[in-house]
Amino acid sequence: MSELQVQGSEQTAVKLEVRGVAQRFDTTVALTTTSLSVREGEFIAIVGPSGCGKSTLFNIVSGILRPTEGSVLLDGKDITGEPGHVGYMLQKDLLLQWKTSLENITLGAALTRRVTEADKVQAAALATKYGLGEFLNHYPHAMSGGMRQRVALMRTLTFAKDVMLLDEPFGALDSQTRMDMQYWLLTVWAEQRSTILFVTHDVDEAIFLADRVVVMSPQPGRIRQVFDVPLPRPRHLDMLTDRVFTALKRATLELIYEREPAFTGRDEK
């Protein structure tokens, strides 16, 4: 049931393909056979309760984890179990405390080769463009949570701008900063033409950001359904109350909370 084909009508090339991937740890099934095709430049949001296999799927796509079955293809090339092909970012910014913003942004280069002057110039230009100009020489402890997440995204973007996996990147931020960051991310995404897989607990955030929302379920971890988000771009705040938005939100929430009808409360369904 979780075999999913490209649903959209656009003819863009498939960028990333998760093909029949499954993961078992000893006897527990973390992820049942799962397939997902992601088009080039697409923004995919993944929602689901904890234990639904989101993180497992992420680790498999990023190459840190080799799946028990199946394969991951990037531009048609098998990258299963090979780290270093896609960018990766978590809720924790994971910035190195002893490095400045700029040094953190060029971390990918520092970890694999020498950081050249050209690397620095490019990183500085990118960071300046996206609002980090005054913070290039700041240490992480001297920046706010939002700014640190921007640095973390710039690090991810500089390392691999083609495909980025973002695992609840704004989960620890207050709602105001979070809104700012969502707009900011959409700007970066649109201009850099990246392909993004974005994991979140927040259904609003998922629908607001994504082209498609993938709903996952636990026990065993699997993809339940994939919704297209027919909202136009660029996205705006008033779309959060749009009827299309609320209908989608309701459908998604029903899938996530179907085993807990108490959630709907007085709602007559």
Place this chain on the structure above:
Amino acid sequence: MTPDSRDGERLWVRILVPVVAVGVVVGLWLALVHIYNIAPYVLPSPSATIQAIHDDWSVLWEGILLTAKEFVIGFAVGTAAGFMLAIAMAQSRWVQRALYPILIATQAVPIIAIGAALVIWLGFGLAPKVAIVALIVFFPVLVNVLDGLATVDRDTVNLARAMGASSWRIFRIVRLPATYSPMFSALKMSATFSVTGAVIGEQTASSTGGLGVYLTEQQSRLNTAGVFGDILLLAAMGVTAFALIALWEVWSTPWRRRSTAPRRHRYTPTTPSGPEESQGVSLAIASPSSHTQPAAFN
């Protein structure tokens, strides 16, 4: 962002406060000697102490050089050994489990007892004193460096791995710098105690030279001013060692005190929009007018 308040504090204020504090201690010492009219062989006055140092300066200077040499070599050996063993222990939980109790046991043995054994093994030369100082520094460095390595987030290591980094690069860039702050704490802590170690080493394993030997000699002659002069010099040595390590710490871990990088680590753009932009990875550095954010969210 405003710079740290430490940066803003005037230098002379930072120097004046400790100088005044030392002055107060000397003043109390002076007052004690004069008000209670204490005999010079019980507690010599500050001036008598300085005089004792002055009178015997040539001998004391030799002593300072020798004790400092023992101290510096022992300190370096102990630090290097502790650091390397910590790194080895961090590689394997089994090695750590096997070695930790043994190492703790060695710390429970009194240094003086080890001193006697060291004389038998290493003779009366430089070696036993260096060994004692090294033994004192070794353990705090080991424990603190291990703690530092343990603070490295697993996710950070995973991220580095996902970026395709080799184990060596991960160690050098991600794990090693996490040990600096705890290591400096250990070094500062053991700096003063190591001076004591050098003195103990000299007293148990020496017949000539060093401030420790001088101390014993003056004690046996009931030359209290000489003893106090020697103590003063030992204290000065400890304070100097501490200060040098603290300076080294400030210099090598700027992120602990500053919000921005010091000039030597700072990136300053050369000529804006150099020719590098056009090569390699295209990052689409376009005009900033393409922002789609509504004004309310800027």
